[in-house]
Amino acid sequence: MKYRNNRNGEPISILGYGCMRFTTSGGRIDIDKAEKELMEAYRAGVNYFDTAYVYTGSEAALGEILERNRIRDKVNIATKLPQYLIGSRTAIDRYFDEELRRLRTDYVDYYLMHHMTAMNQWDKLKKVGIEDWFAEKKASGQIKNIGFSYHGNTEDFIGILNSYDWDFCQIQYNYVDETSQAGVEGLKAAAAKGIPVIIMEPLRGGKLVNLLPDKAKELIASKETGYTPAEYGLRWLWNQPEVTCVLSGMNSIEMVQENCRIASSAEAGSFTQDDFDTIDKVKEIIKETELVGCTGCRYCMPCPKGVDIPALFRSYNMTALESKSNARFEYAQTVGLKKEPAFATQCIGCGKCEQHCPQNIPIREKLKEADKVVRPWNYRIGINIVRKFMLRG
Structure with a gap:
């Protein structure tokens, strides 16, 4: 040892x-x-x-x-x-x-x-x-x-x-x-x-x-x-x-x-x-299963309305590699419990993020798609309840 x-x-x-x-x-x-x-x-x-x-x-x-x-x-x-x-x-x-x-x-x-x-x-x-x-x-x-x-x-x-x-x-x-x-x-x-x-x-x-x-x-x-x-x-x-x-x-x-x-x-x-x-080749193979070609470079950030774009896309991609339940739980704990909300529903469609994306991802479209999968209605309710409990005070 x-x-x-x-x-x-x-x-x-x-x-x-x-x-x-x-x-x-x-x-x-x-x-x-x-x-x-x-x-x-x-x-x-x-x-x-x-x-x-x-x-x-x-x-x-x-x-x-x-x-x-x-x-x-x-x-x-x-x-x-x-x-x-x-x-x-x-x-x-x-x-x-x-x-x-x-x-x-x-x-x-x-x-x-x-x-x-x-x-x-x-x-x-x-x-x-x-x-x-x-x-x-x-x-x-x-x-x-x-x-x-x-x-x-x-x-x-x-x-x-x-x-x-x-x-x-x-x-x-x-x-x-x-x-x-x-x-x-x-x-x-x-x-x-x-x-x-x-x-x-x-x-x-x-x-x-x-x-x-x-x-x-x-x-x-x-x-x-x-x-x-x-x-x-x-x-x-x-x-x-x-x-x-x-x-x-x-x-x-x-x-x-x-x-x-x-x-x-x-x-x-x-x-x-x-x-x-x-390891790099294994990661490339894993990426072949991805739903959004986001590399996590964060050139799209900061969002004027606070949306954590890379975090949402990463969790969305997780649904293909692992399971929806795992991806949703991780998104809930890493994004859902931030002091300031960072959800896709805060997007106003300004398009600033797309101007800086090296992968030319249609971010505004993919945000809506990803949010429906990663944060369905029951998770939205659950996250809101937990936020009130854990972020009080």
């Missing part, structure tokens, strides 16, 4: 164990199966285990497994405060204390503000005294490192990043998300401040393995490296020195063994030109 350091020089395994996808049986986590898989990873050198308050049963299962095997002090627990449910300082303490009980521990190594999407969420937390709470918990030793996980746009990510002296952060990032959400720009901004970056969705929940087009799978299989689709995705990430740890929701011994094998030899800067060319 390879390791990269946190801000204090303490080692973090480059492969982290994502505990959200433990196998369930009868609606409950299969604790014995999860224990076998987790301990296989631990013996291979994994020392970073990620869970969250809202991952049903996950914190309790992790706590039980670590206690059973007496390894709590040998690993790092990362868990998350459901910041979207916080309305007072008392609520912060209530959730945190419950998490400690579930995890059967008296401290958390890495504690994140969960699912941040916009600056106003951080502003709300500050109003209820989160910064003083951080200071108290770090002084008492109950929390060693403070961070946040993120699912918004690059601009707000950098805003939150610069608003506090964070110890680490967590972003969704992979070779098809290079320019979306926090993206490579956010990754490099964090690294420039010396802030470790934890990666989630490195293979888009397995979509860059199981749902790759057959043409892409055949290309990968033809390479002399012998790399699997998962291996290309993981090595692409670990090739970047700015990446500290990559989370994988491992739920089979075979998956644990494969990922640990890869993590035992992956080095920053080890990708060859042929490896880069292979």
Whole structure:
């Protein structure tokens, strides 16, 4: 197992164990199966285990497994405060204390503000005294490192990043998300401040393995490296020195063994030109399934009325690669929860965007088409309800 350091020089395994996808049986986590898989990873050198308050049963299962095997002090627990449910300082303490009980521990190594999407969420937390709470918990030793996980746009990510002296952060990032959400720009901004970056969705929940087009799978299989689709995705990430740890929701011994094998030899800067060319070709094949030929260059931005054009087109294209439900959910969280609305219905048809588009996309026409698919009537209602709840205050 390879390791990269946190801000204090303490080692973090480059492969982290994502505990959200433990196998369930009868609606409950299969604790014995999860224990076998987790301990296989631990013996291979994994020392970073990620869970969250809202991952049903996950914190309790992790706590039980670590206690059973007496390894709590040998690993790092990362868990998350459901910041979207916080309305007072008392609520912060209530959730945190419950998490400690579930995890059967008296401290958390890495504690994140969960699912941040916009600056106003951080502003709300500050109003209820989160910064003083951080200071108290770090002084008492109950929390060693403070961070946040993120699912918004690059601009707000950098805003939150610069608003506090964070110890680490967590972003969704992979070779098809290079320019979306926090993206490579956010990754490099964090690294420039010396802030470790934890990666989630490195293979888009397995979509860059199981749902790759057959043409892409055949290309990968033809390479002399012998790399699997998962291996290309993981090595692409670990090739970047700015990446500290990559989370994988491992739920089979075979998956644990494969990922640990890869993590035992992956080095920053080890990708060859042929490896880069292979990834580029895979991305080109994926683009063949796209509904709009948007490259995410953002020459169309800013829209005078605030429409996030690239984000909508990206989600629309996702409906062809993955599923409509996944695309709609991602659009809802990355665009729907921005402080200022950015929906296609705000378009007034001025055509300014089309004047700057290098791909000559009929943007005004495609906005209407994409919005109908990505934000149907029931999602519009749902997004409005969630906006009122999460963006209040």
